[in-house]
Amino acid sequence: MHTVRAMIVALAAFACVAAVAGQETGNKPVGPYAAIGAEDSSSKPNQVDAAQLSPDSNAVTGVQLLTLGHARQVHSLLQPSFSFSQAVDTNPAAITASGRDYVSYFTGDLSLQRRHAQDSFVLDYNGGATLYQHNTGYNSSFHRLNAMQAFSLRRWQLTFANRFEFTPESRFGFAGFAATGETLRPELLPNQSFLDGHNERWTNTAATDVEYRLSARSSATASFSFGMLRYLDDALRTRATNQWSASAGFDHQFGSRNTLAMQYSHARFDYRAQVFNVETDSASLVFARRVTGRLSFELRGGPQIIRMGGLWSLGPAAASLDPTALSYTAGGSVLYQRGHYDISLSGSRFTSGGAGGMQGAHTTTAQGAIARTLGRSWRADVAGGYTRNERLGRFAPDQMIASLYGSVRLSRDLTRSVGTFVNYNVQHQDAVTGCSSVFCSNQLRHIVTIGIDWRPRPLSLE
Numbered sequence: 422m423h424t425v426r427a428m429i430v431a432l433a434a435f436a437c438v439a440a441v442a443g444q445e446t447g448n449k450p451v452g453p454y455a456a457i458g459a460e461d462s463s464s465k466p467n468q469v470d471a472a473q474l475s476p477d478s479n480a481v482t483g484v485q486l487l488t489l490g491h492a493r494q495v496h497s498l499l500q501p502s503f504s505f506s507q508a509v510d511t512n513p514a515a516i517t518a519s520g521r522d523y524v525s526y527f528t529g530d531l532s533l534q535r536r537h538a539q540d541s542f543v544l545d546y547n548g549g550a551t552l553y554q555h556n557t558g559y560n561s562s563f564h565r566l567n568a569m570q571a572f573s574l575r576r577w578q579l580t581f582a583n584r585f586e587f588t589p590e591s592r593f594g595f596a597g598f599a600a601t602g603e604t605l606r607p608e609l610l611p612n613q614s615f616l617d618g619h620n621e622r623w624t625n626t627a628a629t630d631v632e633y634r635l636s637a638r639s640s641a642t643a644s645f646s647f648g649m650l651r652y653l654d655d656a657l658r659t660r661a662t663n664q665w666s667a668s669a670g671f672d673h674q675f676g677s678r679n680t681l682a683m684q685y686s687h688a689r690f691d692y693r694a695q696v697f698n699v700e701t702d703s704a705s706l707v708f709a710r711r712v713t714g715r716l717s718f719e720l721r722g723g724p725q726i727i728r729m730g731g732l733w734s735l736g737p738a739a740a741s742l743d744p745t746a747l748s749y750t751a752g753g754s755v756l757y758q759r760g761h762y763d764i765s766l767s768g769s770r771f772t773s774g775g776a777g778g779m780q781g782a783h784t785t786t787a788q789g790a791i792a793r794t795l796g797r798s799w800r801a802d803v804a805g806g807y808t809r810n811e812r813l814g815r816f817a818p819d820q821m822i823a824s825l826y827g828s829v830r831l832s833r834d835l836t837r838s839v840g841t842f843v844n845y846n847v848q849h850q851d852a853v854t855g856c857s858s859v860f861c862s863n864q865l866r867h868i869v870t871i872g873i874d875w876r877p878r879p880l881s882l883e
Contacts, residue, residue: 482670506872594826
C-alpha cells in the first residue's frame with residue numbers, strides 16, 4: 422500500500438514538475454535527439470543537416486548493420502548518463518504467474534568516441550541493478566558493453582567488434598536496457614528471442630571483417646565471428662551454445678546511393694556436452710540504398726542448406742547419415758529520419774542456435790520503433806517486436822515458440838541535462854505444445870515505470 426501511494430505521489434509530481442518546467446524552459450532550445458536503430462552511439466547521428474554528416478562506410482556484406490552516417494568533424498569525447506526509476510511488475514519471475522512486485526532500477530551509460538582520419542574507436546557501456554521489494558531473490562544486475570575499432574589504409578579497411586551482455590532474463594523485450602537496436606547483424610548473435618524465466622546468463626560475440634576496395638565502386642569483404650551463450654545456474658549449463666560463422670562477399674555501388682552485393686556464409690552451432698550440432702551454408706543477394714542523414718534501406722535473401730547431427734565427426738560414411746534440409750534466409754531493415762520523426766524497422770529469418778531451449782531453430786523476427794519529438798521538450802517513443810522459433814530436425818518432435826513485446830514511452834526535458842519519463846512495457850508468450858518446462862506455458866507480463874534521467878554535457882578528450 423505504501424508503495425502504491427508513493428507511485429501515485431510520484432506521478433502527480435511528474436505532472437507538476439513538467440508543467441513548471443514547461444513555463445521555465447519553454448523558450449530554451451533543446452539539443453537534438455539521436456536516431457533510432459542502433460545502440461552504438463557511433464551509428465546515431467544527431468538530427469543535423471546531412472551536409473555535416475559523413476556517409477555510412479559499413480560494408481553491405483560486413484558484420485555491422487548499416488547506419489545513417491556520423492558527424493564529419495574529428496573529435497574525441499566521453500558521454501555519461503544516469504537514470505533512476507520505480508516500476509510495478511505484474512510477473513517478476515517471467516513465468517505463468519508470480520504475483521505483483523515493485524522494482525527499483527538504477528542505470529548508467531558511458532560512451533567513449535574517438536575519430537580520426539584513418540581510425541575510429543567506440544566504446545559503449547550500459548548497465549545497472551534491479552532491486553525488488555518482496556522477491557529479493559530476483560535482485561540482480563545487467564550489463565552491456567559494445568566495442569568497435571576500425572582502421573583504414575589506402576584500399577584496406579579492417580574492423581574489430583565485440584559485444585558482451587549479462588542479463589537476469591531473456592534480452593527479448595528486457596526493460597532494463599534503454600534501447601533495443603543492434604550494431605552487429607542479428608544472425609551473428611546468440612539467440613535469446615523467447616522468454617525463459619528469471620535465469621541469469623551472459624553472452625559474448627567477437628566479430629571482425631576486412632574490406633579491400635577493388636575499384637572506386639567495387640570491394641571484396643571477408644568476415645568471421647564467434648559467439649557464446651552461458652547460464653549461471655548449474656542445472657542449465659547443458660543449454661550452453663557456441664556458434665561461429667565465416668563469410669565472403671562482393672559489393673558494387675551503382676551511383677552514390679545504391680549497392681548490390683553477393684555473399685556466401687557458413688555457420689556452425691555446437692551444444693555443450695553433446696555431439697549434436699547444426700551447420701548451414703547460404704548464398705544471398707543483397708540490395709542497399711543509403712541517403713546520408715535521411716534513409717538506410719537494406720534487403721537480402723537466398724537459399725540455405727542445413728545439416729543437422731554430428732555423425733560427420735565419425736568419418737565420411739557416417740556423415741552421409743546426417744539429415745540435410747533445404748531452406749532459405751532473408752532479412753531487411755529501414756532507418757528513416759526526417760523532421761520530428763525517427764523510424765526503425767527490421768525483419769529477418771535465419772537459422773539460430775535455438776536460444777538455449779532447442780538444438781537449432783528456424784528463427785523469424787520482426788521489430789519496429791517510431792519516435793517523435795513533440796514541441797521543444799517532449800518526446801514519444803513506441804516500439805515492439807515479434808519472434809517465432811521452430812525446432813529443427815525431422816527426428817525431434819515439432820515445437821514452436823512465439824513471443825512478442827511492446828513498449829510506449831513519454832519523456833520530457835526539464836532542463837538541458839535533466840529529464841523525466843513514464844514507460845509501459847508488455848511481454849507475452851504463447852503456450853508451447855509438447856514441452857513441460859515452466860517457460861513453455863502461457864506468459865503475460867506488464868511493467869509500468871516512472872523515472873528521471875541525467876545526461877551531462879559530453880566531455881571533450883582533445
